[in-house]
Amino acid sequence: MKLNIVKSKNCTILYAARSYRSESGKSTSKVVKRLGTVEELREKLNGEDPIEWAKAKVAEMTALEKEENKHVIIDCNPKALIAKGEQRCYNGGYLFLQKIYYELGLDYICKKIEQKHRNKYDLNEILSTLVYARILYPGSKKSSFEDAKKFLERPEVELHQVYRGLSLLASEFDGIQADVYKRSLKLGKRDTGVVYYDLTNYFFEWEEEGGLVQYGHCKEGRPLPIVQMGLFTDHDGFPLAMCIDPGNKAESTTLKPMEDTLRDKFGLSKLVICTDGGLSTYENRKRDDIGQRAFVTVQSLKKLPEYLQEWSLDTAGWRRVGVDKDGKEKLSEEEYNLAEMDPEKCYDWLFCRERGVILGEKDKQLEQRMIVTFSFKYQAYLRTVRERQVARAQALIDKGDASVLKRKSPNDAKRYIEVNYSTKDGELATRHSTTLNREMIAQEERFDGFYAICTDLDDPAQDIIKLNSGRWQIENAFRIMKTDFKARPVYLKRDERIKAHFLTCFLALLLYKYLEKKVNRGRNHFTTDEIVDTLRSMDFLSIQGEGYIPTYTRTDLTNNLHGSAGFRTDTQIVTKQKMRSIIAQTKKREKDEE
Numbered sequence: 001m002k003l004n005i006v007k008s009k010n011c012t013i014l015y016a017a018r019s020y021r022s023e024s025g026k027s028t029s030k031v032v033k034r035l036g037t038v039e040e041l042r043e044k045l046n047g048e049d050p051i052e053w054a055k056a057k058v059a060e061m062t063a064l065e066k067e068e069n070k071h072v073i074i075d076c077n078p079k080a081l082i083a084k085g086e087q088r089c090y091n092g093g094y095l096f097l098q099k100i101y102y103e104l105g106l107d108y109i110c111k112k113i114e115q116k117h118r119n120k121y122d123l124n125e126i127l128s129t130l131v132y133a134r135i136l137y138p139g140s141k142k143s144s145f146e147d148a149k150k151f152l153e154r155p156e157v158e159l160h161q162v163y164r165g166l167s168l169l170a171s172e173f174d175g176i177q178a179d180v181y182k183r184s185l186k187l188g189k190r191d192t193g194v195v196y197y198d199l200t201n202y203f204f205e206w207e208e209e210g211g212l213v214q215y216g217h218c219k220e221g222r223p224l225p226i227v228q229m230g231l232f233t234d235h236d237g238f239p240l241a242m243c244i245d246p247g248n249k250a251e252s253t254t255l256k257p258m259e260d261t262l263r264d265k266f267g268l269s270k271l272v273i274c275t276d277g278g279l280s281t282y283e284n285r286k287r288d289d290i291g292q293r294a295f296v297t298v299q300s301l302k303k304l305p306e307y308l309q310e311w312s313l314d315t316a317g318w319r320r321v322g323v324d325k326d327g328k329e330k331l332s333e334e335e336y337n338l339a340e341m342d343p344e345k346c347y348d349w350l351f352c353r354e355r356g357v358i359l360g361e362k363d364k365q366l367e368q369r370m371i372v373t374f375s376f377k378y379q380a381y382l383r384t385v386r387e388r389q390v391a392r393a394q395a396l397i398d399k400g401d402a403s404v405l406k407r408k409s410p411n412d413a414k415r416y417i418e419v420n421y422s423t424k425d426g427e428l429a430t431r432h433s434t435t436l437n438r439e440m441i442a443q444e445e446r447f448d449g450f451y452a453i454c455t456d457l458d459d460p461a462q463d464i465i466k467l468n469s470g471r472w473q474i475e476n477a478f479r480i481m482k483t484d485f486k487a488r489p490v491y492l493k494r495d496e497r498i499k500a501h502f503l504t505c506f507l508a509l510l511l512y513k514y515l516e517k518k519v520n521r522g523r524n525h526f527t528t529d530e531i532v533d534t535l536r537s538m539d540f541l542s543i544q545g546e547g548y549i550p551t552y553t554r555t556d557l558t559n560n561l562h563g564s565a566g567f568r569t570d571t572q573i574v575t576k577q578k579m580r581s582i583i584a585q586t587k588k589r590e591k592d593e594e
Contacts, residue, residue, distance in 0.1 A: 001016055001017065001018050001019075001032060001058050001061055001062045001065065002016075002017055002018075002019060002029070002058065003015070003016065003017075003051075003054050003055055003058045004016075004017045004029065004031070005051075011037040011038065011039055012037060012038040012039075013034065013036075013037050013038075014034075014035040014036060014037070014038065014041070014050065014051075014054045015031045015032075015033070015034055015035060016031070016032045016033045016035060016054075016057065016058045016061055017029040017030060017031050017032060018030050018032050032061070033061070035054050035057060036050075038050045038051070041053060041054070064577060064578070064581065067575050067577055067578070072543075072546050072547070072573050072575075074543055074546065087149075087542070088541060088542050089150070089539050089540070089541055089542070089551070090150060090151065090152045090539065090540050090542060090548065091136070091150045091151055091152070091536070091538060091539055091540075092151075092152050092538050092539070092540050092548075092550075092569055093136060093534070093535030093536060093537070093538035094132040094136060094151050094152075094535070095152070095565070095567075095569070095582065095583065095586050096515060096535065096561050096564075096565050096586075097131070097132050097135060097136075097511050097512075097515065097535070098128065098132065098586040098587065099565050099585075099586040100511050100514045100515055101128055101131065101132075101511060102586065102587045102588065102589045103186075103187055103514075103589055104180055104183055104184055104187070104510070104511075104514075105179075105180075105183040105186075105589060106124070106127065106128070106131075106180065106507070107124045107128070107587070107589075108183075108589075109176060109179045109180065109183075110123040110124035110127055111124065112179075113168065113169075113172050113176075117168055117171075119164070119165075119168060121157055121161040121164065121165065122156070122157055123165050123168060123169075125155055125156065125157050126155075126157055126161065126162050126165035127165070127169065127504070127507075129144070129145065129148045129151075129155045129157075130144060130162070130504045131504055131507050131508045131511060132148070132151070133145070133147055133148050134485050134487075134504055134505060134508040135484075135485060135508050135511070135512055135532060135535070136532070136535055136536050137150075137536070138484075138485050138486035138487075139486065140491045141159070141162055141163065141166070141491075141492075141501075142159060145159060145162060150539075152540070152548075152579065152583065153583065163497065165500075166492075166496070166497040166500035166501065167494070167496045167497060167500065169500040169503055169504075170495075170496035170497065170499040170500040170503070171496070173499055173500075173503060174241075174261055174265055175265070176503065176507075177241050177242065177265075177503075177506070178241075178261075178265035178266050180507065180510065181240060181241070181266055182266075182267075184238075184510075187514065190234050190236075190238065190240075191234050191235035191236050192234050192235070192240065192268055192271070193235065193270070193271070193272060194234075194235040194271075194272045194274065194296075194467055194470070195232050195233065195234055195235070195240060195262075195268075195271055195272070195273055195274070196232070196233050196235075196273075196274045196275075196470060196471050196473065196474045197230065197231070197232050197255060197258065197273055197274070197275050197279065197474070198230075198231060198275065198276060198279070198471070198474045198475070198478070199228050199229065199230045199231070199251050199254060199278075199279070200219060200228070200229055200231075200478045200482075201216065201217075201218060201219055201226040201227065201228045201229070201247060202226060202227055202229065202482075202487060202488040202489070202490055202502075203218055203220065203222050203224040203225070203226050203488055203489055203490075204224055204225050204226070204227075204489055204490050205224070205489045205490075205491065206224075206225070207224065207225065208225070209225050210493075211246075211494075211495040211498075212227045212244060212245070212246050212247070212495045212498055212499075213225045213226070213227055213246075213247065213493075213498070214226070214227075214246045214247040214248040214249075215247060215248060216228070216246075216247035216248040216249075218247075224489075225247055226247035227244055227245070227246065227247050227490070227498060227502075228244070228245045228246070228247055228249060228251070228254065229242055229243070229244055229502055230242060230243045230244075230245065230254045230255070230258055231474060231477060231478070231506075232258060232262065233473055233474045233477055235470060236473075237470075237473030237474070237476065237477065237513065238510065238513050238514075239477060239506055239509050239510050239513065240262075240266075241258060241261060241262060241266065242502065242503075242506045243257065243258055243261075244498065244499045244502050251278050251279060252278070252279050252281040252283070252284060255273075255275070255279055255284050256283075256284070256287060259271075259273070259287070259288075259293075269291070269292055269293070270292035270293070271288075271292070271293050271294075272293075272294045272295070272296060272457065272467070273288050273293065273294070273295050273296070274295075274296045274297070274467060274468060274470070274471055275295070275296075275297045275298070276297070276298045276471065277297065277298040277299065277300045279297070280295075280297035280298065280299065280454065282359075282360045282361075282364045282366060284297075285297065285366055285368070285454070285456075286364075286366055288456075289366060289456045294455070294456050294457050295454075295455060295456060296453060296454075296455045296457065296464060296467055296468050297453070297454055297455070298451075298452070298453060298454075298468070299370060299452040299453060299454040300452070301313075301372075301447050301450055301452050302447065304359075304452075308357060308370070311355065312370075312372045312450060312452060313446060313447070313450065315337050315338040315339040315340075316335075316337045316338075316339075317335055317337075317353055318335060318336045318337070318338055318351040318352065318353050318374065319331045319332050319333075319334070319335055319336070319351065319352060319353065320332040320334075320336060320349055320350070320351055321349075321350040321351070321352055321373075321461075321462050321465065329462040329463070329466060330460075330462060331352070331460070331461060331462055336351060338351065338374060341376075343376040343379075343380075346376055347376050347377050347380075348377060349375070349376070350373060350374075350375050350465075351373065351374045351375070352371055352372065352373045352374070352461055352462070352465065353371075353372055354369055354370060354371040354372070354461050355369075355370055356368070356369055356370075357369070357370045357454070359454070367456075368454045368455065368456055369454065369455050369456070369457070369464075370452060370453070370454050371452070371453045371454075371455070371461045371464055371465065372450060372451070372452045372453075373450070373451045373452075373453075373465060374449050374450050374451075375449055375451075376449060378448075378449045378451065379448045379449025382448045382449065383445070383448055386441070386444065386445070386448075388413075389413035389416065390413070390416055390436065390441060392413040393413045393414065393416040393417050393436060394436060396413070396414065396417065396434075397417060397434045397435070397436070415437075415440065416436055416437050416440060416441055417434050417435070417436065417437065418434065418435050418436070418437040418440075419432050419433070419434050420432060420433050420434075420435070453465065453468050477509060480509060480512065480528055481505050481508075481509055484528050484529070484532055485505055485508055485509070487501075487502065487505045512528075512531075512532075515531065515564075516528070516531060518560075518564035518565075519531065519557065519560040519561055519564055520560075521560075521564075522560075524556060524557075524560060526557050526560075530557060531557065534552075534555070534557050534558060534561070535561075537552050537553075538550070538552045538558070538569070539551045539552060540569070540574070543573070545576075546573065546575065546576070547573050547574050547575040547576045547578065547579060548569075548573065548574045548576075548579055549572070549573050549574075550569060550570055550571075550572075550574070552570075554570045558570055565586075566585070567582045567585055567586075569582065
């Protein structure tokens, strides 16, 4: 390469150029990189000669290019033993996560926290290692730092500093989330006009209560203490904010503090909030029915007044949700009677109807729109599930299983078992008999295929249905954290460290969602298992004095990963200097305003 100096009336521009011979045989050159103007460089270099600096830069680029193009011959002796205790295999999959980590400015956020608290350890190294390990090698904090030694950049902090770092992260719990959200806007617009909120819980491997860890309704049915996580995601499924509450706290009371956090710390006040039926209390709906907020929530048909149930289940007066010529959803002008429809021909059709309703007690009533949908496909699914549950209930009766006497959850097959404690004369007795509750089964079958939504929005019914259908994304977020990132069981006991643990899980999910979005552009769609397993398998064999040989299989997914990151590690060998350059590239970001 050579340095090209181009002078104009206003400035002198420096370029790094490569000479080559064209097809016609003439010698010419091609610009490789614009180094800047002399005036710009003079300000940045603090008095250093821009020309001399540019010459050194071009020489460095030339040396790097030569090293990348040279052939490497490895000399191995089959009789020589490898050095005892020498690490020869490293993981480089974390580099793709590291690039997003620095693009989100998490290193800068850690720097601000360090300046505020004046700690004497590297908080950025602690947080980044915990986040990468949560995705690639999920486990306890101790095992995470042991597994992180597989990375090309081994963590240098000690384990006791990690636990101190967790306490520090917890002290800035809401601030970190708000800062990450604001900095994520540099990577693209976030669709926060519609947000989804839901809760889940995480169990602990001990029976002692204390602080955040309390006994409550465990969604997995485990007799262990739990904590609750409330999570907001944006319309595209990217995590927005989260909270951690005691396991015995009422779910519906967690929404207001989270909305206040979005308003005060995130600057988000204009929201349409979508929730499930467990969070749709009168107080929550009323609060979101004012100002710039609105709500879309699931409505249980079984909890409606009888006259609304009859209207919802009436077979006449339904309209079909279809698609027009432009691909937009619309409602048919024709009305249908469900009793006259052929379930097989209309299996994939979606029907809906709506009306205004006033729900709530006398002193707590709220005017809303109720949209009811019906699907033969959904009806068949629910009936298949019920048939299996009834079969399990009958098997428990035939077996004489004593567990049928225990408390039944709303979705447990035992709810279909009726237990009678009476003698022939009608007196109470210790003996009992069990039978299937046919009345309950028939009552539940009435609602098969029907689904209700309540809202205060004036948008067309098909648009409300589409908004509500996006709630699957928050369920998927919980699944990824629990199954793929193994956020449970939790092994920490201090409340602040428990909160920090879930904060690292939240940040890991955010990094993963950005990576997933990058690699799934185009026709390819890769699952979470495929992406995580590929990152985990991207190992390199270290060749002393030469560089790193990839030991993973090159695939369409690895091609997409490299294409999205802007660097390649899938060459036959990656020289040491090239790997250092790649690592430096993953840590680049735009300069922040101090």
